[in-house]
Amino acid sequence: MVDNYEFSWHPGIGDPTIAGWVTVALYLLASVSCWMTMGCVRRQNWNDKSDAHIWRIISVFFFILGINKQLDLQSGMTELGRMLAYSEGWYERRQAVQIYFVVSVAAVCLAIIPAFIYWVRTSPIQMWIALVGSTFVLGYVLIRAASFHHLDSFFRSRFLGLKWYWILEMAGIVIVLLASEWRRAKVVQQIGGRVAS
Structure with missing residues (x-):
């Protein structure tokens, strides 16, 4: 054990x-798109407000992830965890802690899913698609945060010349971005149709 592990x-x-x-550009573009969609949905006076709230949550979440992507804040958190493991003497057993972390986060996410589904049950299909994309991104972020070496080696492997972690992360972001643009176009079309009639 190392007694003087430094940050x-x-x-x-x-x-x-x-x-x-x-990836950073996609995060920020998706964040702006979701924020604009939230504003558009809020102006649509007949729509349920939960739709707007979820677009806002996704927008803020993606903005934070975009900033984090280039500042590498998760590495700082990993370093703090490593320091704690060394100082408390459980560094050799860190894989068990990583497993508990992932299982705990997964359990919390699974516990929240029914409430979240109830909340968005009447939302349009674009919202559901955005939630699927957000789930891809969240799953990717949590797995990367757990820092399992065998998963890291998978994420660094390539498919068609691209690293898997680029594919998985960017795919989720693009799904959200497309769903947001689709939702906003639909709302604008509906508002335009009401104004014309």
Whole structure:
């Protein structure tokens, strides 16, 4: 065991690759799109407000993830966890703690799902699609945060020349972005139809 493990993380560019910057741009673009969709839905006076609240939540969530992607804040949290493991003497048993962490987060997510489904049960299909994309992104983030080495090696492997973690993360973001744009276009079309009649 190492007694004097030091905190060595410093904020910096987390993923300086082209794919990293594209991912950040997608996060921020999706965040702005969801925020605009939220505003559009709120102006649609006959619509249930829960739809607007969820677009706001997704917008803020993606904005934070976009900032985190380039500042690499999760590495700082991992470093803090590693320091705690060393100082408390359970570094050798860290895989068990990682498993408990992932299982706990999964249990909380599973417990929240029925309430969330009830909340959005009357929402349009675009909201459901956005939630599927958000689930992809959240699942990816949680698995990466747990830092399992065998999963990390899978995420770093390539498919058609692209790393899996680029594919999984960007796919979720693009799904949300497309759902948001579709929802906003639908609302604008409905508002335009009501104004014309």
